[in-house]
Structures are given as structure tokens and as C-alpha cells.
Amino acid sequence: MQHSITVELDQVTKRFGRIVAVNNVSLRLPDQGFVGLLGLNGSGKTTLLNLIAGLLRPTEGSIRLDGSRVTRQSGKQIAYVTDDQSLYGFYTIQETIGYAERVYPDFVRAAAEEIVTFLKFDVNKKVAQLSKGNKMRLNIAIALARRVPLLLMDEPLAGLDPLVREDILKMFVHFGCIYQKTIVISSHEVSEIEPYLDYAIFMKEGQMTLYASAEKIREEREQSMLNVMREYCV
Numbered sequence: 389m390q391h392s393i394t395v396e397l398d399q400v401t402k403r404f405g406r407i408v409a410v411n412n413v414s415l416r417l418p419d420q421g422f423v424g425l426l427g428l429n430g431s432g433k434t435t436l437l438n439l440i441a442g443l444l445r446p447t448e449g450s451i452r453l454d455g456s457r458v459t460r461q462s463g464k465q466i467a468y469v470t471d472d473q474s475l476y477g478f479y480t481i482q483e484t485i486g487y488a489e490r491v492y493p494d495f496v497r498a499a500a501e502e503i504v505t506f507l508k509f510d511v512n513k514k515v516a517q518l519s520k521g522n523k524m525r526l527n528i529a530i531a532l533a534r535r536v537p538l539l540l541m542d543e544p545l546a547g548l549d550p551l552v553r554e555d556i557l558k559m560f561v562h563f564g565c566i567y568q569k570t571i572v573i574s575s576h577e578v579s580e581i582e583p584y585l586d587y588a589i590f591m592k593e594g595q596m597t598l599y600a601s602a603e604k605i606r607e608e609r610e611q612s613m614l615n616v617m618r619e620y621c622v
């Protein structure tokens with residue numbers, strides 16, 4: 389059993405010079421569940437994830453984790469998977485798990501082994517020999533195996549084929565639920581992730597235009613999430 393974390397953003401704005409990447413966003417993430425951060429290119433998704441992860445500081449407003457202001461040290465409570473995540477090609481999958489165990493004090497080896505078995509990985513294979521999709525699966529497996537309450541992922545499905553993407557989404561739901569995590573994933577593949585989502589956050593030009601449970605969106609709007617995205621993100 390893992391503790392949950394309260395993540396609260398209060399009137400958060402992030403500017404890069406004259407560009408307002410995130411504009412006055414206030415929200416509280418759910419204690420558990422799969423959250424889609426949805427929006428067109430340049431709508432502020434990556435910046436928002438970087439702010440929550442403590443990699444960027446807000447220009448205005450505050451971000452609090454369990455009531456304390458987020459800092460780079462907050463990364464201890466957050467696993468953040470980005471596209472450019474490095475794995476060492478010369479390690480086997482087994483050695484990569486051993487390495488993660490040494491690097492992350494919160495790493496649960498048994499969880500990683502369970503996920504790797506679920507993925508039917510040959511643990512003796514070298515990372516360099518893995519396809520892009522399998523490298524991303526391994527990255528996510530390592531993030532999921534950390535005993536942290538919040539997992540952030542920036543476009544983890546980009547550039548992967550549909551079968552791999554579906555497999556990764558099932559992995560989030562299955563293991564995210566077992567390990568009781570809040571998982572936030574940024575994406576513009578809205579149709580694809582829609583069936584798996586518990587909550588959706590829609591972004592447009594840095595502003596949060598809608599944040600609701602997926603169930604409520606489906607019930608009240610009786611339209612696909614793609615149509616909702618057209619209404620709130622374009």
C-alpha cells in the first residue's frame with residue numbers, strides 16, 4: 389500500500405520572455421487514477437508537467453505537493469518519463485533493473501520483475517537491441533516500479549505503432565491501479581487514450597479550458613472526447 393499525494397496548482401503562470409506557456413492554471417490532481425493532459429501542439433502540456441515535476445519554477449502562482457511548495461527535491465515523490473529518457477545500451481534488461489534499484493531508493497525490484505514478466509521481456513537482452521517501443525515500455529516499467537505516488541509522462545505514445553501504444557496504455561491502467569498511483573499523461577492521441585482515462589484536462593494556448601472526470605464528460609456531453617477536444621482545444 390502506498391500513500392497518495394496532494395498536488396495543487398494555484399493560479400500558476402509560466403512565461404518564457406513574452407510567451408505565456410501556462411496561463412493562470414488552478415487545479416488539484418486526483419489522489420489516484422489515470423489523467424489525460426490533452427491539447428494541441430504548443431498548448432502548454434510539457435511546461436505544465438515540468439512545473440509539477442519541479443523542473444521549472446512558475447513565474448506567478450504556487451504549486452504545492454502535500455501542502456509544501458514544489459522544488460527540485462520534490463522529484464523524490466514523482467517519477468517523470470520523457471521521450472529523451474536515457475537507458476544504457478550496454479546493460480541487459482536485468483542489469484537495468486539492478487541499476488534502477490541502486491539509483492532509486494524507492495525502487496521495488498519485485499514490482500519491476502512482475503511488470504517485465506507481464507511484458508514477456510527476455511531479461512538477458514541488451515537495451516541496445518530493443519526497439520523504440522520496447523525501450524519506452526522498459527522506461528515506463530521502471531517508473532511504475534518506483535514506490536512514488538505520482539507518475540508524469542510526456543507524450544509516451546509518440547512515434548510508436550498502434551499495438552505498442554495500446555499495450556502501454558493497458559500497462560498504465562493495470563499496474564497504476566495495483567500500485568495506486570496518479571498517472572498524468574500528455575497526449576494529442578485523444579481517441580486512443582479516451583477509453584482508459586479517469587480524468588481529462590484540456591489545454592488551449594496555456595489555459596486550462598476543461599477539467600472533469602471522463603465519466604462526467606461522457607454522461608453529460610454524449611459525444612466523443614475528440615469532439616470535446618475540438619470544442620475546448622481548437
Ligand SMILES: Nc1ncnc2c1ncn2[C@@H]1O[C@H](COP(=O)(O)OP(=O)(O)OP(=O)(O)O)[C@@H](O)[C@H]1O
Binds near residue numbers: 429432434
Ligand atoms: N524553454 C522555452 N523557451 C521559450 N519558449 C518555450 C519554452 N518551452 C516552451 N515554450 C513555448 O511555450 C509554449 C508551450 O509549449 P509546450 O512545449 O509546453 O507545449 P505542448 O503542449 O507540450 O506542445 P507539444 O504538444 O508540441 O509538445 C509554446 O509556444 C512553446 O514554444
